[in-house]
Amino acid sequence: DVVMTQSPLSLPVTLGQPASISCRSSQSLVFSDGDTYLIWFQQRPGQSPRRLIYKISNRDSGVPDRFSGSGSGTDFTLKISRVEAEDVGVYYCMQSTHWPHTFGQGTRLEIK
C-alpha cells in the first residue's frame, strides 16, 4: 500500500499568518492517464470531512482562495495564505491513484 506521511502533525498558527502542511507518498502518484490523484480534506471539529483540493491544486467550489495546493510526484503541500479562525481542524491528504486509497495521519491546525 502507498504510505502517506504528513508533517507537521500539529500546527499552531497565529491568526492572519500563513500555514503549510507537507504530504509525502511512498511512491509516485502519477496515474497512467498523466493525472496525479492527490486530494486534501479539511475536517472541522464535530463535522464530516470536506474536500478542499483535488488533483494536487484544483480548489473545490466554495473553497476560499487562501487555500492552495502544489507539488508533484511524491511531494505535495497545502498552503493557507492567511489563517482564519474557521480554519481550525484536521487536514488530511489522500491518494486515489493506487488501490487501496490511503490517507495521511492528519495535521491538527490550531490557533496560537
Add this chain to the structure above:
Amino acid sequence: EVQLVESGGGLVQPGGSQRLSCAASGFTFTNHWMSWFRQAPGRGLEWVAIIKEDGSEKYYVDSVKGRFTISRDNAKNSLYLQMNSLRVEDTAVYYCARDGGNSWGQGTLVTVSS
C-alpha cells in the same frame, strides 16, 4: 444540493453483522462512483470501499476484504455496505461519499462490542 444520508449504525456484538445504507439526492446517482470511508473514535480517516457507477467494479481495503460488501441500487439512489464477521476494531463512524470524497454524508456510528 448534494445530500447523502447514512443510516443503519448501532451496537453489534463481535462476529455479528450490520447493513449500512446511504440515501443520495441532489445529483444523478448513476453518473458517479460511490465510496465508504470510516473514522475510528479519535483517529484518522480510512478509505473502506468504492463501487463503480453500474456496480461492475468494486474495490476494498485489505482489512475488510471477504467480510464487507459494497453494493448499490441505482433505481433507489442508494448505496449499501453489508458488514459481516464484525470485529472490535471495526468500531467507527462510517461515511458514504460521492466519487473519491467530493461530498460526504454526516456519518453513522457502528460500535462493535460485547
